[in-house]
Amino acid sequence: MKRRxxxxxIGGGAAWPLAVRAQQPAMPVVGWLGSETREAEDFxxxxxxxxxxxxxxxxxxNNLPLKRxxxxxxxxxxLSLGALxxxxxxxxxxxxxxxYMVSSIAKLASPTAEARPRVRTxxxxxxxxxxxxxxxxxxxxxxxxxxxxxxxxxxRLVDITVEEGSEVKAGQVVGRVSSPEYEAKLRAAQYDVxxxxxxxxxxxxxxxxxxxxxxxxxxxxERGQELVEKAIISRQTFDQRRRNYxxxxxxxxxxxxxxxxxxxxxxxxxxxxERIESxxxxxxxVSPRTGRVQYQLARNGEVVSAxxxxxxxxxxxxxxxxxxxxxxxxxxxxxxxxxxxxxxxxPQYVVPAxxxxxxxxxxxxxxxxxxxxxxxxxxxxxxxxxxxxxxxQYSRRVKTxxxxxxxxxxxxxxxxxxxxxxxxxx
Numbered sequence: 001m002k003r004r005x006x007x008x009x010i011g012g013g014a015a016w017p018l019a020v021r022a023q024q025p026a027m028p029v030v031g032w033l034g035s036e037t038r039e040a041e042d043f044x045x046x047x048x049x050x051x052x053x054x055x056x057x058x059x060x061x062n063n064l065p066l067k068r069x070x071x072x073x074x075x076x077x078x079l080s081l082g083a084l085x086x087x088x089x090x091x092x093x094x095x096x097x098x099x100y101m102v103s104s105i106a107k108l109a110s111p112t113a114e115a116r117p118r119v120r121t122x123x124x125x126x127x128x129x130x131x132x133x134x135x136x137x138x139x140x141x142x143x144x145x146x147x148x149x150x151x152x153x154x155x156r157l158v159d160i161t162v163e164e165g166s167e168v169k170a171g172q173v174v175g176r177v178s179s180p181e182y183e184a185k186l187r188a189a190q191y192d193v194x195x196x197x198x199x200x201x202x203x204x205x206x207x208x209x210x211x212x213x214x215x216x217x218x219x220x221x222e223r224g225q226e227l228v229e230k231a232i233i234s235r236q237t238f239d240q241r242r243r244n245y246x247x248x249x250x251x252x253x254x255x256x257x258x259x260x261x262x263x264x265x266x267x268x269x270x271x272x273x274e275r276i277e278s279x280x281x282x283x284x285x286v287s288p289r290t291g292r293v294q295y296q297l298a299r300n301g302e303v304v305s306a307x308x309x310x311x312x313x314x315x316x317x318x319x320x321x322x323x324x325x326x327x328x329x330x331x332x333x334x335x336x337x338x339x340x341x342x343x344x345x346x347p348q349y350v351v352p353a354x355x356x357x358x359x360x361x362x363x364x365x366x367x368x369x370x371x372x373x374x375x376x377x378x379x380x381x382x383x384x385x386x387x388x389x390x391x392x393q394y395s396r397r398v399k400t401x402x403x404x405x406x407x408x409x410x411x412x413x414x415x416x417x418x419x420x421x422x423x424x425x426x
Contacts (some may be wrong), residue, residue, distance in 0.1 A: 117234045134411040140323040140384070142402045147289050149311040152282040156180040160300050162311070164182060168287040174311060175285040178306065182279050189272035201261030210255045214248035217362030221245040291315045317394045321353065321384040323406035330358055330380035332410040340420050341385045343404035350423045352390060357383035390424065
């Protein structure tokens with residue numbers, strides 16, 4: 001073989017893959033597969049065979065150049081040249097019919113048009129882009145009702161017993177606000193109650209004394225009536241006995257009024273005691289619901305004002321996902337109908353839920369519109385309430401802020417497919 005023929009053979013072998021590649025039709029881009037560790041992996045090409053149709057998935061690195069060391073680049077060039085020479089030698093030494101080569105290359109390079117829809121459908125199923133009829137999915141986020149624990153009165157925080165992430169029960173004491181001023185007012189009010197009780201006792205004794213005087217004056221007055229009729233005593237003496245009797249009656253009434261005044265003073269002092277005791281009870285911070293401490297906004301030793309927030313607690317029995325659906329879909333939902341939630345963190349599980357709320361007003365459009373094109377753009381807020389029994393069983397696994405898919409049925413007669421049946425951790 002002459003040198004010129006050998007060079008032509010090598011050039012033809014090198015150009016053959018490029019010619020074949022040029023004859024291939026442009027493959028439609030279905031999607032990109034990302035990776036967060038570009039440095040840890042090299043370029044790879046994954047080929048799937050479905051019904052004899054090659055499906056090539058090529059990684060994309062955000063159009064950034066891949067950095068290679070000088071040694072690895074040189075090695076790559078040497079291996080490429082060696083493979084090229086070997087391919088040329090093998091291709092030149094084995095005689096093959098030209099028609100066979102052309103038909104095989106065309107079959108490999110050009111997949112049939114009938115198979116392309118099936119490949120795309122397969123990819124859509126794998127990537128979750130399609131759903132059965134009457135079942136709609138959209139993105140959402142897990143949320144829970146937040147309840148603030150706040151100080152009702154001004155004071156200094158002491159004895160905070162929980163921190164962020166702590167589990168709390170309804171009625172559990174989580175801290176206390178110290179207020180020496182109210183404690184001193186309570187002692188003063190208790191002293192007033194004691195004084196009022198003593199005055200009440202004095203008023204009772206005075207009433208008994210005045211009643212004794214009244215009884216003696218009444219006896220003298222009644223006897224004086226008989227004596228004055230018989231002219232044994234003078235009229236002047238009888239008038240004096242009558243005045244004594246009337247004065248004794250007035251004394252008894254005065255003592256009774258004094259007792260009633262003392263009774264009112266005692267009740268007022270007791271009311272002050274109850275009021276201050278109520279304030280001191282409100283200085284004890286109590287969790288209003290069973291849940292988890294989400295935020296601790298104040299620490300021990302800090303002075304908080306009246307109404308100052310100390311803790312934020314998540315009610316783990318009131319967990320839901322908020323999703324947004326177009327008007328045509330939201331209008332067909334039934335309140336109380338079943339729903340499904342699939343979280344991005346644990347996509348292997350399907351969590352049961354129910355449609356508990358559909359907003360009456362659009363969220364993304366500031367005004368009501370009447371044209372059909374604009375009505376199709378309206379989005380309505382929908383609340384998917386998680387099942388209470390599931391929340392009780394998996395309360396320690398409940399996390400807010402987790403993203404996922406909310407799936408609803410616009411026709412309750414449509415059965416849930418197999419992959420959307422409830423599946424929970426064991």
